[in-house]
Amino acid sequence: MNGEQVIALTNEHIMPTYARFPVAIERGSGSTLWDFGGKKYIDFASGIGVNSVGCGNEKWLAAVSGQAGRLQHVSNLFYTEPAARLAAELTARSGLKKAFFCNSGAEANEGAIKLARKYSFDKYGKGRSAIVTLNQSFHGRTITTLAATGQDVFHNYFFPFTEGFKYTPANDKAALDAALSPDVCALMLEPVQGEGGVLPLDADFIAEAGRLCRERDILLIADEVQTGTGRTGTLFCFQRYGVLPDVCTFAKGIAGGLPFGGMLAGEKCADTLSAGTHASTFGGNPVCAAAALAVLDILSPSELGEVRAKGEYIRAKIEDMELPAVGGVRGLGLMIGVAVKAPHKELCAMLIENGLLSLTAGSDALRFLPPLTISYAEIDEGLEIFRETLSGIRL
Ligand SMILES: Cc1ncc(COP(=O)(O)O)c(C=O)c1O
Incomplete structure (x- = not known):
């Protein structure tokens, strides 16, 4: 053609x-x-x-073709080596505790929202399910992640959107303090707002977000779908700010061009999503996980x-x-x-x-x-x- x-x-x-x-x-x-x-x-x-890692990177190509020739998929009812090694590598390099794998950024953020709501439900019961996100944010194209996205232009046509999202201005610490009310279970933010205009958040705003979330047992979710995988010069952008989130989502560059996403969770919520509460057929796919391992190896x-x-x-x-x-x-x-x-x-x-x-x-x-x-x-x-x-x- x-x-x-x-x-x-x-x-x-x-x-x-x-x-x-x-x-x-x-x-x-x-x-x-x-x-x-x-x-x-x-x-x-x-x-x-x-x-x-661009096109035709030799290490990436060898990892993908080698794994495709060995085993391209097996269900998550069994164990595979690439996913296990990838989770170990990501947790070691992020300081977080456990991983969940899926296929895209929106799906990773959906998982993080579910995790936050279940964490809060398990500990405090109903009525603490609101998620705060920032104006100008972008979190994905599913009905729930569109609701999470803090831009009115995305809140159209597809009504009704998922309930329970509130928006607050970026870099306004007083407004954040007020937004993180007793009905809130999570704050989700991009350390650098990507689709919103490439707008890095102020370091003291992120520090205050970390402090308020810790104090109120609200989960801090870093949406690193765009900023993660080395994009800003550290493996995850939160590492530049010195604030460890409770959950970090990633996708885009992680597997160097193959569809892959996921989230990492810290100590207090690493086991919140128990068997049967969350899943993804393709999540942790061995070929994509092998590609991601090669990407992480290249990103020394x-x-x-x-x-x-x-x-x-x-x-x-x-x-x-x-x-x-x-x-x-x-x-x-x-x-x-x-x-x-x-x-x-x-x-x-x-x-x-x-x-x-x-x-x-x-x-x-x-x-x-x-x-x-x-x-x-x-x-x-x-x-x-x-x-x-x-x-x-x-x-
Ligand atoms: C910060 C952020 N979150 C989520 C998404 C959605 O990712 P995906 O298109 O892989 O679902 C994007 C995509 O641009 C993004 O930039």
Whole structure:
């Protein structure tokens, strides 16, 4: 097939839930992709923060193909080695106690919400089931995680949404104190709000959230679906803030491009979800777990240091360009938001047309989530496309 045929067949047979760009990607190597016509793109998106080790990484490929040849699936009624080793590795590197595995970010957050409600029910009975989330947050697309998402634009069409969610402004400690009332069992937050605009939370707000939750026996859930797996330069972003959550959810980059998600729970709630209370047919799939083990192996402490260095390099280079269309650069590690003064979706389309895959976030930002292993040569090539494209913008 050629690219036009792929696009036509897609539009005819796949539901129109995505505003797709008119590009069909055929293959990739490292952080460079090619479409069906052979046009090259530098990848500053990695899916949406998924291809954490780029395309064709040898360690990842060997792990996936080796496990696929040995055993691709067995139900969770039996034990498998990749899932066991992965849970041991994640708990050792996070400081949390036990893992539950599923397939996506929304499913991981659903699991965390169930865990929090059961923890509270087991200990305090009914009437303490509310979950507090932040304005501008994003937690997923299921009915419950849409309800958890603190943006009115998502609370549409699909009524009735799951009850029991309350929203409070990010970085407002007094409002948080008031929101964490006696009917609340959990506070869920993204350490850097991703879809909301690449907005890092203040360190003292996170510290206060940790203190209030501990004091009131409210579970602190870190939604690290986007910030986790090394994206911000530590394995989990909460490690940059020095606050240990009770539950941490992850997905996206964990298996380097295969569908995988999960949550980690700390000491006091590690055994809350007992047999029969939660499950996922594919959760902990051996091929995906083997892929995740390879990703974690690649994301050594020194590689995570590189993520921080590359993030700083990109931010400094963009600031040095002094482009009139750029209002500022924000983010942590390789989770980068560039505030722009022209419509961000149109700029993103122009960047793609010029050979740089980019994303948008919030109302004003271009968002870069490149593979964590991107080379400096690819970064420079991508930034040159960015500079050329944005320097042509007249405000
Ligand atoms: C912070 C956060 N939570 C949850 C999700 C939902 O993840 P998924 O699309 O894998 O269900 C996303 C996806 O963008 C996210 O950024």
